[in-house]
Amino acid sequence: MTSRATASRSTNDVAGIGPRRGDAGRYDLYLVCDDVEATVRELKAKGVHFGGWITQRRWGPITAMQLPGGGRLGLYEPRHASPLLPAG
Numbered sequence: 001m002t003s004r005a006t007a008s009r010s011t012n013d014v015a016g017i018g019p020r021r022g023d024a025g026r027y028d029l030y031l032v033c034d035d036v037e038a039t040v041r042e043l044k045a046k047g048v049h050f051g052g053w054i055t056q057r058r059w060g061p062i063t064a065m066q067l068p069g070g071g072r073l074g075l076y077e078p079r080h081a082s083p084l085l086p087a088g
Contacts, residue, residue: 030074036061039075 033039036054040063044050049066060079064072 028072028074030062030076033075033077036063036075036077039077 040050040054043065051064051066051072054061054063057076060077062074062076064074067073
């Protein structure tokens, strides 16, 4: 069974949570932005380290920030309709 949850602030999605493929019981957290390339440039200028390149997925471009404790925090630009917003 897979699950997906999102958090919303007014009309903008701010986070997505999804199961990690092949790793039962573990989840990835992704922050949502309007322009992943611009956001990565801005965060790198502030000293944030990223664990790889921006990768294109069917739902939009993604990448991940390296956290000080060794974890990762995902960042993605949605290119799909939000289940939290009315269609139209």
